[in-house]
Amino acid sequence: MASSKNLDILFEPQAKKIRTLKGTTVFQAAKDAGVEIRSECGGKGLCGKCRIIVKKPDSLSELTESEKRLLSMSEINEGYRLACQARVLEDTVVVIPPESSFELRRIQATGKERFLEPKPTVEKIFVSLPKPSLSDIRPDYERLLNALEAIKKFEGLEIDYDVLKGLPDIIRQSNFKVTATLWDEHKIIAVEPGNTSEELxxxxxxxxxxxxxxxxxxxxxxxxxxxxxxxxxxxxxxxxxxxxxxxxxxxxxxxxxxxxxxxxxxxxxxxxxxxxxxxxxxxxxxxxxxxxxxxxxxxxxxxxxxxxxxxxxxxxxxxxxxxxxxxxxxxxxxxxxxxxxxxxxxxxxDAVADVLATGVCDSNDISLLIDIGTNTEIFIGNSEDMLSCSCASGPAFEGFRIKHGMKAVTGAIEKIRIDSNLEVEYETIGREKPIGLCGSAMIDTVAEMFRHKIIDRSGKINRDIKTPRLRKSNGELEFVIAWGDETKTKKDITVTQKDIREIQLAKAAIYAGCSILMKRKKLKEKDIAKIFIAGAFGNYLNLENAKIVGLIPDVPLEKVEFVGNTAIVGAKMALISKEARKRADEIAKKVRYLELAADPSFEKEFLKATLIPHKSLNRFPSIRRFLRSG
Ligand code: FES
Incomplete structure (x- = not known):
């Protein structure tokens, strides 16, 4: 749809200008200019996260149906557009508001490690080769092999073709003293001059x-x-x-x-x-x-x-x-x-690495391992047998489909508490002014609203609650978490009835997965010795609140452990230990997989789990006690 006419777009606050063809989307122009704009649907007009503000409305194409659906009337009047929908028709200035720009995300880069004796697949051996002479005319490769085999027994040792090409020069330039790097005891992948065995x-x-x-x-x-x-x-x-x-x-x-x-x-x-x-x-x-x-x-x-x-x-x-x-x-x-x-x-x-790192497959005790993400992987069992499934918990915990949802980045509200006057206390990542709510805050919000009877067990907002924080907007009930004068965007941050439903669906998918695996393995909550929660989200989760909303089974909190990014820990284990690598192969072969979609009870389990904490309070005795006491 772009024509050959060139136009200028200035992006603010980045102060980046780019020449682009008439008809190009603002999203594409931003990408070309190196300006990042949030997108959760790949620019398909579905997520509504690529909001921009245009100073000259006529400089962009007409509003599309997606924009009419995803932007409120007041936003449209303020000049908001969706970058992936709006096309440039004239020179223009586009403002990227804070909620649409990428900030530094809090990335969970480590996890709980176990001690492991390093026995890597790669090894280095320094050798001093006898120089060729008329009485020793062995080829260079054979000379190297013989020297290596004099140190260690190898079977069928090969050499990488590219390494072979440079071998004659390297051994001569280094006066026949070289370090060979071997991979998996059968392939020479490097030959370096001198002794480099310390650098591995x-x-x-x-x-x-x-x-x-x-x-x-x-x-x-x-x-x-x-x-x-x-x-x-x-x-x-x-x-x-x-x-x-x-x-x-x-x-x-x-x-x-x-x-x-x-x-x-x-x-x-x-x-x-x-x-x-x-x-x-x-x-x-x-x-x-x-x-x-x-x-x-x-x-x-x-x-x-x-x-x-x-x-x-x-x-x-x-x-x-x-x-x-x-x-x-x-x-x-x-x-x-x-x-x-x-x-x-x-x-x-990554799930194989989770299992490897947590050792759930090596223990006699029954463990439940939950790696929470857009897709949540769940494992239950012990060294005898392990059953796994994956559930589409969806991106709600990452802020997608939540009105003021966002990832765990600077400015995201991460913790929420509601007091008896229904006033809200919150903490943000980086102690910045709030921009939106990340996953842990959404769990807190639902749990706290439930505690204070702002929502009932079906998740429905009680419209009779008396507080200025409860109001109707665009025909939908919502609860104000932060007022506009406290926020970076100068707009109220709210949780809507629809947001609560999204969290109920996400947590129900995870709980239903746990529940079906437990049923298949004929296990009850009391049989679980340990619950491991992996993934970036886990570390910032309030466990009590996770139980109240019914995200995880009702077990004593001391049985629950956050293990962080165990995927990277498992990868590192397989890097430094051949044994761990073999164990990863065994895990992938041994762990049974259950396709939840094919399980006849999934729909029923899922529906029961959409309630807070669950349709059957017998499964959540600690929450039942709390409800009775209240
Ligand atoms: S990127 Fe999703 S609506 Fe524009």
Whole structure:
């Protein structure tokens, strides 16, 4: 729809100007100008998060149906538009309001680690080679092999072709003293002049749907030298997996772009970590990558289409090792990228890493492991048997579909308390003026509103409550959390009836998953020795409130443990220990997967779990006691 006429757009407050073609969307122009605008639907006019304010309304195209649906009348009158819908018709000035710009997200980059003896797959051996002579005319490769085999027994040792090409020069330039790097005892992946055996590094990477975390690791000691994280740049193509898969499958070029984005982000992370620690990225010989199955496929450039369609089959399940150069990852060019195995289409390598890191598969006690995210993976069992499922908890905890919802970034309200006068106390991330509500605040809000009878067990707002905070807006009841004079946006931050429903649906999906797994395993709450809560959201969750809303089973709080980002911990374990890597393979084979959609009781369980805390109070005795006492 763009024509050949060039127009100027100035973005404020970034003060970035760009020349663009008439008819280009503001969203695209912003991207071209390097100005980031929030998008949770990949620019499809569905999420309403790409709000901008235009100073000259006529400089943009007419309002689209999506804008009429997603913007309120007062916003339209104030000049609000959706960047992905509005096209530029004349030179213009566009303001990106705080709620639409990317801020530094709080990324959970670490998790609870267990001690592990480092026995990496990569090893370095320094050898001094006898020089060739007329009485010793062995080829260089054979000379190297013989020297290595004199130190350690190897079977069928091979050499990387690119390493072989440079071998004759390297051994001569270093006066026949070289260090060979071996991968998995069968492949020489580097030969370096002199003794470099002290410099042996690896990198563990967790590719999350919204963030990428990397740990630079000393493979000899197992020590993490540096941690670096970034937003997943694929976010610009949709916040959820399905939007990204749809984009990737629309055109092979799209799949390549998504792959390039994630590879470049990992390169950036590696570069940042190496710069800070003054390490040479050429001395990184292996990367272990985990991620959900969609991220796994997109990273590897594998067609992800069929894992989004019933029966949700991934292209591959087993562990893969690929030369780093083939994926354009900038470590040692003959270094290896190992991607851990997946369990199913929606239970990926990150979940395998969660199980590995928490050790739930090694314990005799029954554990419940919940990794909360847009897709929540749940595991229940012990060393004898482990059952898993994935539930579409949706992005509500990340702020999507919530009127003033946002991710856990600076300015997000993260904790809420309502007092007996129905006044609200809140805390924001970074102690900044509030912009919106993140997931933990939404759980607090629903629990606190329930405690103070502002909502009933069905989640319905009690319209008879007397407080100026309760009001009707656009025909819908809402409760004011922060008044406009307290907020960064100068607008009230509210929780609507619809927001409460969204949280009920999200928590019901997770609880129904737990409940069905427990039923299948014939287990009751009392049988669970431990609940592990993994994922970024977990750490900031008020556990008491999580129980009140019915997000997690009613067990004593001392049985619940936050374990943080166990996906990166599991990746690191597989990087530094061959045994852990084998264990990851066993986990992927052994853990049984239950497709919730195919379970006949799912719908019933889900509906029962939409109530607060649950239709059956027998399952929540501590909440029943609280209700009786109130
Ligand atoms: S509505 Fe514009 S990015 Fe979602």
């Amino acid at each position: 590094f690896g990198f563990a990477v967790d590719i999350g749907t919204s963030k990428i975390v990397g740990h630079l690791v000393n493979l000899a000691t197992g020590e993490t030298l540096d941690i670096e994280s970034l937003e997943n740049p694929q976010l610009a193509y949709g916040e959820d997996i399905i939007t990204r898969i749809t984009f990737a499958t629309a055109d092979p070029k799209n799949l390549r772009s998504l792959q390039t984005l994630v590879v470049e982000a990992i390169n950036k992370i590696i570069n940042g970590a190496c710069k800070r620690t003054k390490k040479d990225s050429n001395k990184i010989y292996e990367i272990v990558v985990v991620g959900n199955t969609a991220m796994h496929h997109l990273f590897l450039g594998i067609q992800p289409k069929y894992m989004a369609l019933s029966p949700f089959t991934p292209a591959i399940k087993t562990r893969l090792s690929i030369k780093a150069g083939e994926l354009n990852l900038r470590i040692n060019p003959s270094g290896i990228v190992t991607v851990l195995p997946v369990i199913a289409g929606f239970v990926g390598a």
